[in-house]
């Protein structure tokens with residue numbers, strides 16, 4: 155059983171909320187432990203109570219089993235908590251192409267929590283002249299923004 159092969163399969167498991175991103179792009183898969191013929195995949199939810207986590211777990215199990223791995227276990231690790239810093243550059247790029255503004259800077263910035271609009275760059279025209287329309291976008295993980303330069307609405311991935 156090759157570790158690199160399993161990582162490749164994991165990179166084909168997409169996030170239920172943002173299908174263009176894999177669970178590896180998102181930084182949700184923290185660790186892969188191989189012992190004998192058992193594979194343990196350790197995952198960290200993007201935020202506690204993320205309803206997609208159960209689905210991610212099942213998708214990982216389904217994928218690895220369909221590739222012939224019989225003995226697979228998914229473990230959820232809550233500490234240290236997921237941060238947007240774990241998202242790969244590749245993942246951020248894919249988000250932009252999908253029309254979602256990727257997280258900026260560190261997730262330690264909790265201003266969104268307190269309802270303060272935060273400056274977000276438009277994924278279409280790169281203008282920073284944007285405003286928050288709604289705290290909640292198409293899912294609880296996203297806020298809805300509008301660009302005042304090109305007038306396009308877009309989602310901002312916030313996952314606290």
Ligand SMILES: [Zn+2]
Pocket residue numbers: 276277278279280281301302303304305306
């Ligand atoms: Zn724009």
